[in-house]
Amino acid sequence: MKNTIKNIIKPYQDEKGSLIPILQAVQEKTGFISEDAVSAIALELKMSEHEIYGVATFYTQFRYTKPGDHMVKVCLGTACHVRGGEQLLDRTETILNIKPGQTTPDSAFSLERVACMGCCALAPVIVVDNKIYPNVTVPKVEKIISKKE
């Protein structure tokens, strides 16, 4: 882990205030922010671990557990909300039997709710592994997810 972090930090070395991009790069590379990663970053940046957690937990982007193989995001922006996004989330929770922020026991799926994907004209949308599905209906959720199983 120490070497991975070293390599990630390298391009930011001469830049002040790079903790957030570093955390983003770590998450992109390893899928989440592990305790080991935080220790290694703390060592490299000469910051306390508390400080790093303080910043990271302020932002919704960061996760602290390993995500599942597939990431399901249900958009709950205003347009999605008025067009039934909440029902899609309910349905997804039932199908996967987890709540937002959780991962299925077989590590196949993680579920997240997002504030807005900016695809409001095609609302409601859900996103699976970065692919956006437009105009989703409750019955369609099952089809989209079962394709990934």
Add this chain to the structure above:
Amino acid sequence: MDFAEIRKKAIAGWKDLVSSKTPVIYLGAATCGRAAGIEAVAEEIRKISKELSLNIRLVEVGCIGPCYLEPLIYIQKNGYPSVCYGKITPRKIKKLLEDYLINNDPRPDLALGTLGDGQINGIPGLFEHPMLKYQTRLVLRNCGIIDPEQIDHYIARYGYLGIKKALGMSPSEVIDEVKTSGIRGRGGAGFPTWKKWEICHNVQSDDKYLICNADEGDPGAFMNRSLLEGDPHAVLEGLLIGAYAIGANHGYIYIRAEYPLAIKRLEHAISQMKSYNLLGNNILGSDFSFDIKIKKGAGAFVCGEETALIASVMGKRGMPMPRPPFPAISGVWGKPTIINNVETLGTLATIIRRGGEWFAGFGSKFSKGTKTFSLVGKVKRTGLIEIPLGTPLKTIIFDIGGGTSGDKKFKAVQTGGPSGGCIPAELISLPVDYESLMSAYSIMGSGGMIVLDEDTCVVDIASYFLSFIQAESCGKCSPCRIGTKVMLDILEKIKSGKGEMADIDKLISLAKTIKKASLCGLGQTAPNSVLSTLRYFRSEYEAHIIDKSCPALVCKDLIKYTISKEKCAGCGICREKCPAGAITGKKKKAHIINESLCVKCGICYQVCPAKYGAVEKKTGFLT
């Protein structure tokens, strides 16, 4: 190569494209086009062109706006204007290409309109389309027209002439020109852009920062995403002009990580600018030097607030600070800092190039120019639009948007995101400008416009926005942190049918305190959604409290699903799809829902074939 030569080359390249002997197909490839399936269409075109031995040039463009018709393509044949087609699928495309490219039939029955010079019999101009004809496109002028990854396309269409002109003026003259234009910040508050600049311009400092706020956080708004994806150079040129005017030498673009395509387009555009000496030292041979870095937001709505954004840029928790000092005097690393919205910056090049007076010719008395809006929700034609300020709501929702989807009754339009309010149907003639929206107890905001119909519950909408704000409150000051939580609890109580009339007074009194006592704009505007819905739709709150009913049939605890004995044909689809096993019934006999098992997911309501329409929602059964 100097800029004149670059421009000459760009114009030649653009002419070559628009008068290409080889047919050109332009693909609407912004995020919405991709979501709707443009990539599969492109793949199919490549396949077909091989099969039919057709030579075709494919060009990716941004979004022209009518997102409800995505995926959109434009076919340009030599000697004819491009023809725009909507809702294209891989299945449809082969026949269309055969018809038009081989048999010379442009299929007027499928075409939406023509784009460019010339006419084709039977096909109207694309800008005659009702969604486009009321629009005035200044900031979106290139979106959906040019390839956003080709700086030459931008340059061929007057790109970077704004900064070229600005560099021949003094910074004060640039600020004066922007003052004449009357443009006000497009991010929400509507503060005059020139005023902000002037403060910063007058401060002496070796380092100054200009930040482009692309942290488009309002749910239901995507104007900035579309502009950055469709015409990134317009925004970047605006950054250069702003930086020159205030004397900034460092620039940041603070953009949401949720917009990967916009980030990619910006990164690409920045590297192109460097290769043309439009960025770096001595830009275009002048004394002006500037660099731009991209900072990805990590998901915090409050970072749209200037002081919070600055903290985030410096790698800290994005928590607002009290002012003074104002960022224009002390911002990033204590240096003078200006933050401008994407759309404000995207408009500047045109303002400088064509003059402030020209720009001020659009719009209304105190709200000059045009403004983009994302027209979404329960409206027929959803998408991105740009209209002169002062355009009545009616024109936007009914003429451009085509009215509500499914011809339900229009109830209200929500503007201004979580800080805004709901404007009811009675005020449909209201002109859309900063002052008028405020007089109706909403705000312009960044441009989200969410149409609500009779099936939308305003108590639910208010609680939706409040739960959003509550989750996004940074927690620094207690009126916002605790106050929004208490308000949300009350709303939840009302939604579940347990509300009391005294709760309404409690909501109003809390709202007043939160507005007065919160530190930043997020808290100060947090109660707006509740106050505006209470003002215009109080009877709906009372229905929840007194009648224990939700007139819009939304609030789960107050509705139930039943199957009409008369209408049900016993097809069994609902029984099959019900995830709770709550529906029973024999084939061809009326089915029944077991209320104690029903989870109110609404699947039966959605899957019941329209010809039966047997599943019904009911409310008002609790009293």
